[in-house]
Amino acid sequence: MTLGIGRPTVAVWKFASCDGCQLSLLSAEDELLAIAGEIEIAYFLEATREVKEGPYDISLVEGSITTPADAERIREVRSISTTLITIGACATAGGIQALRNFGDVETFRSLVYARPEYVDTLADSTAIAEHVPVDLELRGCPIETSQLVEVINAILAGRKPVTPTHSVCVECKLRGNLCVAVAHGTPCLGPVTQAGCNARCPAFDRGCYGCFGPAESPNSASLATWLEEEFEVDHPDLVRLFRSFNADAPAFRRESRRHEPEEVAT
Template identity: 65%
Template sequence: MFKFASCDGCQLTLLDCEDELLPLAGEVDIAHFLEASSAVDPGPYDLSLVEGSVTTPADAERIREVRAASRHLVTIGACATAGGVQALRNFADVEEFARTVYAEPRYVETLATSTPISAHVPVDFELRGCPIDRGQLLEVITAFLRGRKPDIPDHSVCFACKRRGTVCVTVAHGTPCLGPVTHAGCGALCPAFGRGCYGCFGPARSTNLPAYIPVLRRDGMDDRDVERFLHTYNAAAFEDPAVREGQP
């Protein structure tokens, strides 16, 4: 398990597995997981889980080293798969931020952007979420242990709402919701409590943003509101032309 720019929430999801963690630990040798142990094996590794985005020159170099030492590399969480909240810097002046926050900004080494791991090295699988779902994480690890493809749903949050019997908050109340264009995995938690989806699992592969943006405008959002709504958790995902154009 390797950490880049992130809050550690996705690593904690694995540690929070509790009852499932001990059987899993019996199946693998944990070689590098600083959140859990200071013991480190230099590798090579059969499976590397990577949390966090690339935000510094050192990050960009280190992820290449991790990739070279890994037979399989899986990115976990919104930061690693889509830049995370910190990718909001991609739409602003990072030098101005540094001057405002730091007394000596010349000592701060940072990139102008926060980018997903896949922008720097090949990735074998991406697990979405802010944070990730523990059941999905266990499925991904199990799949790689067994040499099969992970069975992770690729539909939108709307499917989960229908399974739960949750009334559509947009249709019933005019509440802005990103459920129709967001990857499933959260169990439709926010709509189940009467709140619109915030898109923390990133854009679904079948996303058709051009068709859905007029719905958000109908619910009272202007162009700036729509842009901010889309960029919160997975800002860099919408820099991908395929996502912007609604392509798989």
């Protein structure tokens, strides 16, 4: 019995990305057959060559926009999708490849490629939401399979998905993790990072790496000041801390910029 929109057609799209988030759907082993029964996979090249024409009820979009062609293609995807859900750090924040946004893409192009003129690329790697309206974002590098299944479940039942936007700290406390920052002195991005991973790294005595990007009201400046003053994390390390998978998410971008050497800062 479905309470929501019947058996929806689903398309999975890839932009600039590593395919890891699409694989998260395929690795939903226990639920995969049930999912395939309840939704119609209409376009998912990672899984099948069989393609059904759009429009689609749900589009899952992986990857960031890095080329003029992709900037055009995402508009087409949007126009044939009723609901568009971005999945993963690339789609929601530009991904690790958004490190280029802090450098000069022309220099990279001329140094890395034998025939740079063949490479048609944009200066920045940008999130999907900077190009088209997005209905829901699933964060993470990669996304959590359980969150994706939860969203599909919620759509089928016509209810709100459980995808909290609070900090990772809440997940640590719910599962009874000891705070690695306070009790171990480990620098941790948990207080400014959105939940969703069930506090995986702190559960293994690691600080949070910020895979899920900024939480709903991230005070990264306060956290960075504390890490600098109390944990003696120096400026280059603060830049590295905030400049990873979600480097170009605004709250993290501002913070890493703040700790760059003066002459490099733009």
